[in-house]
Amino acid sequence: GAVVSQHPSRVICKSGTSVKIECRSLDFQATTMFWYRQFPKQSLMLMATSNEGSKATYEQGVEKDKFLINHASLTLSTLTVTSAHPEDSSFYICSAAGGGTDTQYFGPGTRLTVL
Amino acid sequence: KQEVTQIPAALSVPEGENLVLNCSFTDSAIYNLQWFRQDPGKGLTSLLLIQSSQREQTSGRLNASLDKSSGRSTLYIAASQPGDSATYLCAVITTSGTYKYIFGTGTRLKVLA
Numbered sequence: 712g713a714v715v716s717q718h719p720s721r722v723i724c725k726s727g728t729s730v731k732i733e734c735r736s737l738d739f740q741a742t743t744m745f746w747y748r749q750f751p752k753q754s755l756m757l758m759a760t761s762n763e764g765s766k767a768t769y770e771q772g773v774e775k776d777k778f779l780i781n782h783a784s785l786t787l788s789t790l791t792v793t794s795a796h797p798e799d800s801s802f803y804i805c806s807a808a809g810g811g812t813d814t815q816y817f818g819p820g821t822r823l824t825v826l
Numbered sequence: 827k828q829e830v831t832q833i834p835a836a837l838s839v840p841e842g843e844n845l846v847l848n849c850s851f852t853d854s855a856i857y858n859l860q861w862f863r864q865d866p867g868k869g870l871t872s873l874l875l876i877q878s879s880q881r882e883q884t885s886g887r888l889n890a891s892l893d894k895s896s897g898r899s900t901l902y903i904a905a906s907q908p909g910d911s912a913t914y915l916c917a918v919i920t921t922s923g924t925y926k927y928i929f930g931t932g933t934r935l936k937v938l939a
């Protein structure tokens with residue numbers, strides 16, 4: 712089956728620093744990747760959608776200058792949380808979909824804690 | 827705007843019970859619907875995917891049904907086990923340009939031994 716990995720699985724950083732999270736599709740080409748955020752005991756909220764080689768499309772209320780998304784290849788997307796603050800602490804999950812398909816395959820998530 | 831709600835928000839049952847989790851959505855124009863399980867601090871495990879043309883899907887002790895016209899889906903778990911304890915999420919898949927998943931609010935299930 713399709714496998715999506717994320718790195719790191721956990722990260723702790725100081726307030727004001729930037730953190731990069733990687734999402735990789737291991738055995739298929741992901742033309743579209745998605746980034747979600749999940750606060751404790753809440754559901755997943757879509758942050759942005761990115762197509763390989765294009766700028767990401769952000770959902771309403773998500774700051775594109777704070778959450779930088781790069782999807783430079785068909786197997787890798789990165790999310791950079793810039794100038795992180797404690798309120799950015801959350802569980803970030805990515806997913807990937809192949810060309811023209813509706814099924815998303817989800818990564819294991821990254822727990823970000825900002826001190 | 828599509829909204830997905832799951833009832834109940836939390837459920838605690840003794841081992842062996844059959845149970846039903848509910849998912850409702852406000853816009854019936856969905857493409858597919860998918861059920862997931864999420865263990866604490868972990869990612870998502872796909873359980874069942876129901877395509878819009880289907881009314882139900884089964885896998886082992888799990889059965890999911892879909893009624894698009896009424897905006898409802900149910901996940902039936904037979905003979906529940908402590909290992910079934912997790913949060914269950916439903917997601918509707920929409921087709922406004924890109925296929926998007928809109929997740930429900932989740933049901934936290936605890937099966938007591």
